[in-house]
């Protein structure tokens with residue numbers, strides 16, 4: 001059912017954890033629907049994402065897309081990270097079964113939510 | 127080596143039953159309806175198999191009709207009975223935790239003007255007898271409640287349901303697909319008028335089942351054709367399958383006490399170890415009135431498909447009621463019916479132990495479960511919030 005890449009990221013997810021002093025944190029999804037994703041970003045003065053961690057409650061594709069998304073945005077600028085789409089994440093995993101595409105939307109949304117949180121904090125600081 | 131803990135989905139065909147089936151594929155391929163000598167002898171064997179099935183549930187051979195499995199038996203019982211008795215009434219009572227073969231047969235009948243009451247269940251999955259009594263109407267023709275539930279293993283009070291049905295002159299059908307070989311069934315004592323079973327759930331072959339129809343119960347055939355199975359189910363008989371299901375049910379009840387004892391002990395061991403070693407869980411279904419092999423747990427903060435797939439990586443086969451493993455993206459309706467919130471239903475894993483499982487396998491299952499649950503909880507944002 002799942003590609004080898006999905007299974008690899010599901011079984012050995014990259015960047016699991018929390019960042020205590022994160023510059024941006026985003027939580028999306030709903031336990032009622034079966035998927036919740038929490039993304040932590042560390043962002044430097046040049047708006048480059050220097051570290052990413054995540055925690056996910058969900059199925060294999062939710063966990064694999066979280067893991068892949070963190071790899072794809074690490075080292076990118078905030079603006080670049082905002083361009084990440086769920087389709088790009090799914091493609092990087094060699095595809096997801098059609099019924100599972102909805103699980104990948106959360107990864108895109110989690111990145112956006114974390115960056116929004118970062119920008120909100122920035123605004124308040126200034 | 128595969129550690130198979132999904133015996134409610136299907137079981138391994140017994141080798142010696144396969145051996146007995148083989149000659150009907152090859153040397154004795156004859157059509158039991160023909161009237162030359164080799165066919166007559168095959169026909170005789172089919173009838174002996176019918177007798178074996180009948181004896182196992184205290185029915186008469188002429189009350190057993192072979193089908194293609196549990197789903198067909200359920201369809202024939204529900205629709206066939208409804209069509210044959212529509213002049214008497216259009217109301218049928220069933221439960222909300224039936225197998226889709228029953229629920230969807232009822233949905234089809236609703237489109238044709240029948241009215242269906244879907245009884246609710248309590249937190250352990252039992253229907254309520256007072257709700258049943260209160261649902262009975264002048265035009266109720268049939269009550270259908272499963273003997274045991276496939277997901278949570280709850281064994282329903284079949285004998286009492288049958289008694290209530292008969293007190294009101296209503297016929298009673300039970301889907302015993304999960305119960306055969308795990309629960310002793312006597313259609314006389316338990317007031318059963320129709321009963322569905324399926325060979326592959328008790329170490330028999332797939333694609334063969336039976337429907338018991340008590341004499342005097344009118345059922346219209348769903349399959350038109352050459353009048354086989356005394357005109358209830360046309361089509362040349364699946365002779366090897368029929369031979370197989372006959373031996374399988376005979377074996378199931380011959381070894382009943384031994385198997386049930388062993389399976390129950392393994393199941394209770396699994397339940398007690400999981401409860402000892404993993405916090406924040408819930409056992410779904412009743413603690414005692416449950417199928418011997420069934421253990422269904424919800425593991426809070428994590429999701430069932432993930433648990434299932436990590437166990438699969440360790441060579442373990444189980445099943446889940448999570449939404450993400452279903453096509454509808456809704457968690458199991460059975461788990462919702464017993465009142466589980468969605469987020470708890472998502473994290474459910476059904477283990478169904480069978481006669482071939484060993485203590486070593488169950489130990490491996492328990493250790494793997496502890497490891498997998500802890501790995502997924504470390505990854506879960508819900509866990510963190512709770513603490």
Ligand SMILES: Cc1ncc(COP(=O)(O)O)c(C=O)c1O
Pocket residue numbers: 134135194195196197198200225227272274275276301303304324325333335
């Ligand atoms: C309670 C119940 N009824 C009916 C069926 C359908 O049986 P079959 O697969 O033989 O059609 C099953 C099998 O999953 C079942 O568990």
Ligand SMILES: [Zn+2]
Pocket residue numbers: 034035058059060061062103450
């Ligand atoms: Zn999912």
